[in-house]
Amino acid sequence: MHNVFCMAPEVREAFTHVKEVESYRLEGRLDPRDIDVFWLRFERYFDDLYYPLSALYGDRDDALDKFGQLFGRMVEAYGQRPLDLKLLDLERQFTPQWFQRSQMVGYTCYTDRFAGTLQGVRDKLPYLEELGITYLHLMPLLEPREGPSDGGYAVKDYRKVRSDLGTLVDLIDLADDLRRRGISLCLDLVLNHVAREHEWAVRARAGEERYLHYFHTFPDRSLPDAYERTLPEIFPEEAPGNFTWVEGMAGEGRWVWTTFNAYQWDLNFTNPEVFLEIVELMFFLANLGVDVLRLDAAPFLWKRMGTDCQNQPEVFQLIQAFRAIVRIVAPGVIFKAEAIVPPDALVQYLGVKSTVEKQCELAYNNQRMVLLWSALATGHTTLFTHVMHRAPQLLIGCAPINYLRNHDDIGWAMTDEDLRAVGETPHLHRRFLNDFYSGRFEGSFACGDLFGVNASTGDARVTGSTASLAGLELALEQGDEAAIHRAIARILLLHGVTLGAGGIPLLHTGDELGLLNDPSYREDPLKANDSRWLNRPTMDWEKAERRHDRHTVEGRIFQGLVHQIRTRRRTSLLHGFALLQPMWTGNDHVLGYGRKRPEGTLLVFANFSGDDQAIEAEMTRWGGLEGELVNLLIPGARVPVDRGSLWIAPYEVMWLTTEEDRAPAEACCG
Numbered sequence: 275m276h277n278v279f280c281m282a283p284e285v286r287e288a289f290t291h292v293k294e295v296e297s298y299r300l301e302g303r304l305d306p307r308d309i310d311v312f313w314l315r316f317e318r319y320f321d322d323l324y325y326p327l328s329a330l331y332g333d334r335d336d337a338l339d340k341f342g343q344l345f346g347r348m349v350e351a352y353g354q355r356p357l358d359l360k361l362l363d364l365e366r367q368f369t370p371q372w373f374q375r376s377q378m379v380g381y382t383c384y385t386d387r388f389a390g391t392l393q394g395v396r397d398k399l400p401y402l403e404e405l406g407i408t409y410l411h412l413m414p415l416l417e418p419r420e421g422p423s424d425g426g427y428a429v430k431d432y433r434k435v436r437s438d439l440g441t442l443v444d445l446i447d448l449a450d451d452l453r454r455r456g457i458s459l460c461l462d463l464v465l466n467h468v469a470r471e472h473e474w475a476v477r478a479r480a481g482e483e484r485y486l487h488y489f490h491t492f493p494d495r496s497l498p499d500a501y502e503r504t505l506p507e508i509f510p511e512e513a514p515g516n517f518t519w520v521e522g523m524a525g526e527g528r529w530v531w532t533t534f535n536a537y538q539w540d541l542n543f544t545n546p547e548v549f550l551e552i553v554e555l556m557f558f559l560a561n562l563g564v565d566v567l568r569l570d571a572a573p574f575l576w577k578r579m580g581t582d583c584q585n586q587p588e589v590f591q592l593i594q595a596f597r598a599i600v601r602i603v604a605p606g607v608i609f610k611a612e613a614i615v616p617p618d619a620l621v622q623y624l625g626v627k628s629t630v631e632k633q634c635e636l637a638y639n640n641q642r643m644v645l646l647w648s649a650l651a652t653g654h655t656t657l658f659t660h661v662m663h664r665a666p667q668l669l670i671g672c673a674p675i676n677y678l679r680n681h682d683d684i685g686w687a688m689t690d691e692d693l694r695a696v697g698e699t700p701h702l703h704r705r706f707l708n709d710f711y712s713g714r715f716e717g718s719f720a721c722g723d724l725f726g727v728n729a730s731t732g733d734a735r736v737t738g739s740t741a742s743l744a745g746l747e748l749a750l751e752q753g754d755e756a757a758i759h760r761a762i763a764r765i766l767l768l769h770g771v772t773l774g775a776g777g778i779p780l781l782h783t784g785d786e787l788g789l790l791n792d793p794s795y796r797e798d799p800l801k802a803n804d805s806r807w808l809n810r811p812t813m814d815w816e817k818a819e820r821r822h823d824r825h826t827v828e829g830r831i832f833q834g835l836v837h838q839i840r841t842r843r844r845t846s847l848l849h850g851f852a853l854l855q856p857m858w859t860g861n862d863h864v865l866g867y868g869r870k871r872p873e874g875t876l877l878v879f880a881n882f883s884g885d886d887q888a889i890e891a892e893m894t895r896w897g898g899l900e901g902e903l904v905n906l907l908i909p910g911a912r913v914p915v916d917r918g919s920l921w922i923a924p925y926e927v928m929w930l931t932t933e934e935d936r937a938p939a940e941a942c943c944g
């Protein structure tokens with residue numbers, strides 16, 4: 275436990291100053307017990323916010339003044355926090371691993387495409403409960419700009435719900451309902467940029483000095499050109515370049531930094547006013563009852579000449595300060611980093627060494643997702659195993675989000691170094707994956723499309739639904755029963771590996787029913803140039819009706835998935851906190867890893883080929899497993915060990931342990 279007495283002298287001085295000067299703000303406004311809790315947390319996390327903030331803004335003349343403003347806002351937000359959320363804060367502080375439990379299973383959807391409105395989502399909660407969902411990420415739902423809005427990632431008003439979806443009251447009601455059911459709510463905080471129709475941007479454009487400093491703007495091309503030399507293109511097709519000329523802005527016009535689309539203006543975090551604005555939005559969302567804030571496009575928050583302007587050290591200072599501030603005011607709320615970056619950069623978002631627990635609790639495990647698709651296309655797992663060996667084995671206080679698909683594209687982000695280490699030629703492997711999943715490769719089972727084709731570099735990414743990429747679309751088209759069977763097996767294999775890992779597994783709308791690509795976006799001029807819409811399906815409730823019928827494709831996938839989820843929920847061996855040991859299984863088609871927890875050991879083996887495969891039965895003795903094995907996924911059946919070999923069926927995934935090690939979920943605390 276940190277306390278004021280072990281702080282560095284300058285921090286202690288600043289803290290004492292704040293406490294003396296600011297105490298009056300609390301008196302009479304809050305219950306004395308609340309004041310005690312506030313000061314306890316403030317003391318506990320003070321240096322986490324003080325150090326990064328002084329590094330970022332300490333040199334400014336108005337630093338102290340801004341710090342005072344920040345403090346005032348924290349007190350206000352804390353005072354406004356509803357009682358039930360304050361109680362939840364306390365509960366979660368005593369169970370800091372609440373989001374690491376094996377019961378955590380996520381689902382992501384667009385409110386309108388899933389159920390029309392927020393009220394509609396409430397009506398569908400029994401469906402999500404049937405699936406076993408305990409974490410719901412609703413895609414952007416705050417008021418976007420009109421016209422194209424990058425799927426809602428161009429927000430015009432952060433304090434309003436998109437009017438066709440409902441109202442703020444509906445959102446609060448939904449959050450309450452979710453909380454009663456034990457489902458956490460995740461919402462996006464789009465903090466790298468705002469829509470050019472957002473009030474700040476409008477006022478900047480009109481030349482208001484204060485708001486001009488909210489953005490990165492330039493009178494001519496000299497600086498933009500200098501930055502461009504090292505900047506990559508995020509959307510090379512629809513939004514080439516990183517700057518947009520805004521005619522008539524603040525006089526003649528200016529170049530505005532727009533990393534993504536021209537209508538998404540990057541915020542300038544060198545300005546503490548911007549920092550404060552975002553803090554306020556965090557409080558606002560937290561007090562509505564949001565549990566998880568998804569920090570959209572986190573890597574891009576800080577720009578530096580001569581770099582790719584991603585993952586700059588200041589990004590981590592910003593997150594650390596945000597983290598500490600929200601921990602003081604609303605510690606029940608956690609952060610999810612949306613950082614699709616190489617693994618070495620990613621771990622920083624989760625916190626490493628001295629910053630453990632000071633960054634985000636959650637981050638997308640893009641690497642694992644990409645490796646799964648790579649293994650499925652090639653039928654080989656060497657690359658996967660190699661990368662797993664290099665990844666950090668145990669991260670304290672945080673969890674990866676493991677997923678197969680989301681609303682974005684799949685970019686083949688394995689590093690050149692890793693590809694070379696396993697004998698692949700990096701650009702050829704990536705080209706193969708693009709060809710395979712866009713269906714261009716001879717003999718491919720996949721139906722998908724390309725996204726973000728960069729004509730000058732030849733780079734491209736892939737888009738498509740899990741089912742279509744795994745071969746279901748083609749198999750159905752051909753009416754080939756055996757191919758349908760294989761496609762379903764592939765889908766359940768991928769889910770089985772995702773659910774058979776720590777962290778939070780996250781399903782994407784329709785994956786539970788095997789929904790196929792949705793090409794209808796091509797008819798909609800607002801979406802036609804963004805192929806990511808191929809995998810943003812409208813929920814097919816008719817297909818959902820068939821989910822209990824095992825004779826249907828939907829029923830086979832849904833029931834198979836529910837079975838995996840229930841199995842996961844019943845064992846604490848899939849709690850996030852475990853020692854992970856990747857294994858070289860001796861059979862390149864079979865992925866293997868062990869998870870060791872105090873109460874027992876779990877082994878996962880997954881066959882990525884369409885044939886039976888064997889590995890040496892000895893492999894199953896890792897971690898001291900003794901005696902007869904059980905496969906949690908096929909209760910009661912004998913594990914097929916034959917003459918020293920363990921046999922794994924085509925595309926099968928096994929979760930092995932022993933009767934003794936099998937641990938009910940209650941065996942794990944927190």
Ligand code: OTU
Nearest residue numbers: 424427534570571573612613614615682
């Ligand atoms: C995110 O993705 C969202 O998920 C996208 O849907 C948005 O378009 C985008 O931000 C802008 O708001 O480049 O291809 O490392 O990869 O922020 C997706 C993070 C993206 C980026 C990520 C971005």
